[in-house]
Amino acid sequence: MSYRIKSGDTLSAIAKSNHTTVSALMKANPQIKDANKIYAGKTLNIPGSRDSFEPAKGGAKGGGKTGGAQAGGKTGGADGAAATGPASQGPKGSPFDIAKSHLNKNAGSLKLEKNGVGADMEDWVPNNVNCANFVSACLEQAGQIKNGQHHNAVLGLQKNLDNDPNFKRVSINQAKPGDVVSLKTPGGHHVVMFAGMKNGKPQYIGSNNINSDGSQRISYSQMNYPIMSVHQYRG
Secondary structure (H helix, E strand, O other): OOOOOOOOOOOHHHHOOOOOHHHHHHHHHHOOOOOOOOOOEEEEOOOOOOOOOOOOOOOOOOOOEEOOOOOOOOOHHHHHOOOOOOOEEEEOEEEEEEEEHOOOOOOHOOOOOOHHHHOOOOOOOOOOOHHHHHHHHHHHHHHOHHHHHHOOOOOHHHHHHHHOOEEOOHHHHHOOOOEEEEEEOOOOOEEEEEEEEOOOEEEEEEOOOHHHHOOOOOEEEEOOOOEEEEEEEEE
C-alpha cells in the first residue's frame, strides 16, 4: 500500500494511523533521511499494511470468531494440528517442523533472536504483520528458498514462489504439512503453512493476530477465508 503525503502530515502521525512505526516507515522508504523532513505530494510505502490477518467486520479482534472459524485455535500440545501424510522437506529440514518449534512465541520477540528463524526474520517489520516474514524465514531455514526470495508481503512471497521452478501450485486436497497457503482476507491477505486436517477442515500454522493488542503470535489456526494459492516444494 502507498500513501501520498499531505500538507501538515508528520511521519509519526502517518505511522500511528497505519499501525506501524516511524522506524519501519523509514526502512520501507530509504529516501527519507530525516524523520522530521517529509514533503507534501511525495508517496510513501506502507510496510505490510495489507498483509495481516484482519477479522471480518463485526467479528472479534485477534483470536475471536471470524467467518465461522476460530482465528487462533489451540496451540501446541495434543490439541494442535493433526498432520496428515509426510511433511514437505527441504535440503535442511521441514518448514512445518521448524514452525512447530516456535509455537506460542510472539513474533515481536522471535524476530529479534540471533539464531535460526529469528535471524532470518527482518526485525523492522511491525509486530502485527509478520505472517510473510515468518513463513519466508521457515522456508529459508529448511533450505527451500534463498535469502533473496524472502518477502515480507504476502503477494510478494506468492510471486517469488510462482517464479521458483522448485515450487508448484497444488490444491488444498494435495497439500502436505509445510506447504505455503496464501489466503484472501477481508482486510487484505494472510499467509500460513498447511498443518494437516482437523475435523475435516484444513488447519494452518503461522504468525497470527491473536494477542489482545493485535500483535502476532505463532499458533495453529483454522480460517474459512478463500485460498488464493497453495505452493508445494518439489524436492
